[in-house]
Amino acid sequence: MLKIVIVIFVLLGCWKSSMAQSLxxxxxxxxxxxxTVTEAGNDYSTSTLTSATNQSLLSVTMPNAFFILVLTNNHYTVQIKSINSGASWSAAGLKIYAKRTGNGSGGGFSLLGVSDISGGNAAFQELTSSDTYFFEGNNYGTTPRTDIPIQFQITGISILAPVANYSxxxxxxLIDD
Amino acid sequence: MASTCMAQTTGTVTAGVNLPLVALLDIEPVGGITLAFTAPSEAGAILGSSATDNTKWINVSSAVSSGLTRRITARISSTLPSGFQLRVQAANASTGAGTRGTSSGAVLLTNVDQTIVNGIAGAYTLSGSGNGYNLTYSLSIQSYSLLKSGTSTVTVVYTLQDN
Structure with a gap:
């Protein structure tokens, strides 16, 4: 009987995770x-460029819960990284950052709780080429959390940096964990 | 269980910035200078060895592609009175930041561009009088036999150009 229960939960877990969670x-x-530099002798007036607070909007949909799991939270983590191309950002002294500026909406609820989201909103986080924790949350059922606003920032803007397109x-x- | 069945999905945003070419030069403070010789008070005395001025400064903002450098050139765009020579020397810039190049020392000005500072890359000197490359003009007598009394206006043209 114990083996049957374990097998059921293993299958349940795999089935749940194999459902199409999406970001x-x-x-x-x-x-x-x-x-524009308008006066000879000057550098750019600002060394930092900041996007709109809702430059990008993320939506997170988690797998459908099954049976009793419809009542429980489905935890996720969002990681972030940046892959540079073309001219070297590091050689130019350029850095890029991201920050979550709001919670979005939705994410569902059940008798046992309400969806939530946390992390990534305290300060701009420097992006590297490695996946790094950004924020996390809990959804209930299949209700997505939508319109999570993300703001970006580039620092190091100067005419001392080589002329180039930096991309x-x-x-x-999104990790269903 | 969860770790063996973990799944993930991704989303991508493209970001970037284009840093453009910048090549700006100006002379501070605005206005001309006067280089004058005083007449000798004693018959037979010389007119004077030279007249100098160091009140002018060149301000530069320069953004270049990797590996590119620039130079500042100077030339006379009008006719220098006969019998005179005009030299200019740009001191190395100590204000601002970046690769601000090296002075060529005192340069005899002609109607052809002469390099007075070379090796400028990404740099800015700060703006205004007292910043950038301090210019010292020196007017000297080349030939007494060609001198004529009077006043002449000479224009010196400075250019920031790619090497």
Whole structure:
């Protein structure tokens, strides 16, 4: 009997995790313009470029819960990294950061609790080429948490940096854990 | 259990910035300078060895592609009165930041561009009088036999150009 129960829970866990949890992003491009130097002798007026607070909006949908799990929370973690291309950001002294500026909405609830979200909103977080914890949350059922606003920032803007196009791909990874 | 069955999905945002070429130069403070010789008070005395001025400064903002450098050149765009020579020397810049190049020392000005500072890359000197490259003009007599009394206006043109 114990073996049967274990097998059921193993299958339940795998079935739950194999369901299509998804992370979607809107606002997928941020290409700010630097200020124009109008007076000889000056650097750019600002060394930091900051996007709108809702530059990108993330939505997180977790797998459908089954049986009793419909009542329990489904925890997720969102990781973040940036993969640079073209001119070297590090050689130019450029860095890119991200911050979660709001909670979005939705995520569901049950008799046992209400969805939540935490992390990533205290300060701008420098992005590297390695997946790094960004924020986490709990959804209930299949109700997605939508419109989680993300803000970006680039620092190190200077005419001392080599003239070039600097580009990066910011990759969010949703982990059903 | 969860770790063996963990799944994930990703979303991507593209971000970036274009840093453009910048090449700005100006002279501070605005206005001209006067280089004058005083007449000798004693018959037979010389007019004077030279007249100098160091009140002018060149301010520069320069953003370049990796590996590119620039130079500042100077030339006379009008005719220098006969019998005179005009030299200019730019001191190395100590204000601002970046690769601000090296002075060529005192340069005899002609109607052809002469390099007075070379090796400028990404740099800014700060703006205004007292910042950047301090210019010292020196007007000297080349030939007494060609001198004529009077006043002449000479324009010196400075250019920040790519190497």
């Amino acid at each position: 979607s992003v809107t606002g997928t491009t941020w290409l700010p313009t630097v200020s 990066t791909s910011i990759i969010f990874t």
